[in-house]
Amino acid sequence: MKVGFIGLGNVGGKLAGSLLRNGIDVTVLDKKPELVAAFAKRGATPATDAAGLMRDCDVLITCLPSPAASSAVMAEMLPEIRPGKVWLEMSTTDDSEIRRLATLVEARGGTAVDCPVSGGCHRADTGNISIFAGCDRPTFERVLPLLKRLGRRILHTGPVGTASVLKVVTNYLATANLVSVCEALVTSKAAGMDMNTAYEAIKISSGTSFVHETEGQVILNGSRDISFTMDLVSKDIGLFQAIADRAGVPLEISPLLNEIFRDGQHRYGPRELSPNIIRRLEDATGLEIRAPGFPAEMVDDEPEEPGYEVVPTGIGRPAAAE
Structure with missing residues (x-):
């Protein structure tokens, strides 16, 4: 499976790093060439544009700073979406906007999943972050192995939009x-x-x-x-x-x-x-709130562990996940 990743910022760069660390074939794109170059040194393939990335990859992940940014990237990718293509939106975005974009993707035969993350950049860096996934159950089963490489606790939230x-x-x-x-x-x-x-x-x-x-x-x-x-x-x-x-x-x-x-x-x-x-x-x-002995940045000291599906309290585990 070939994975494309667009958005190598504070969160996206760490998620893409988890894919590389776990042996996934990743092609990356960002508006900052220096971020792409850094990932190329780590073994990722650099891309030149979003359309080509969608054309060449089985799964395309976006992790962008705003709904407007996601919409602009989707406008570039949309002509290259075909049956079998999967788009994972990992940005924090508007639920109505992700539903709108998902409809466009599905109209061309592709599959859309909204799957934002939660837990902080330090956990994104170690693969221990939590992931919400909004999509139908068969799609969730299809993308779950990849999500387990990206994070630890994976929650299927319902249809597209619910995760957002x-x-x-x-x-x-x-x-x-x-x-x-x-x-x-x-x-x-x-x-x-x-x-x-x-x-x-x-x-x-x-x-x-x-x-x-x-x-x-x-x-x-x-x-x-x-x-x-x-x-x-x-x-x-x-x-x-x-x-x-x-x-x-x-x-x-x-x-x-x-x-x-x-x-x-x-x-x-x-x-x-x-x-x-x-x-x-x-x-x-006029007070300064400081104290000695605290770190300058957060570091996740939990060892990376394989991801797993979280089943909501009071809901039986889906038959397909047994």
Whole structure:
């Protein structure tokens, strides 16, 4: 099986690296030639355009920064889609847009799967990231062996579009937790707490979370580097708000989060690292939230393991997966 990969950024580059590490024949494309050249040195085949990549590959994966970018790439690839071709959309995107593009792919005899990832760049780098897959069950069974090479926990979410909805939901929750962690850390500092002790207290308590145990560390280090920026957070939580608006859900926290990150971009720039949203509170209080002994970036210390399908609680395992 020949796999094409478009988008070698912070997440995409690590996912493509997992394919190479696991012996998959990968051809890569990115708008930055230096990223393509780096992958070519690692054994990947460089591509010159999206249309040719779709023409030459059995499976084409995209991991791009916005729905607009995915749409533009699909416009190039679409004429080359034939029966048997599979498109895996691993970008965080709008569920209505992925459904629209999937319809175009299927009209030409191809197969579309929306399969965004979750768990952070450090887990994408080791192949331990989680993957949501939206498609029919036979398609899921077909792509599952490849997804097991890309990630560890693979969840079939239902039809195309469902994975993108759930990815946006989980990113919204992570953002809400990030803002609350920032408030908790700044308040602890203002109350005179030792920050190493405050971090540990939260970690061993009912207040702990994935965000606290990962992003909390790089916040206290001062690097704030999780390879994710404020503009991408704003995109994701904006997509979540749009889903709620379409469904008529009167959210209260979500509008405030959107305003907080709009303000963060205005103050510090759209490409500022997302954990630096804490600077709004540091600036307001004059406090510097730092502590010794924390890493500058997150590293996944779990060994890479073969991927497996996650079966939702209360739902029996599909017969085909027995």
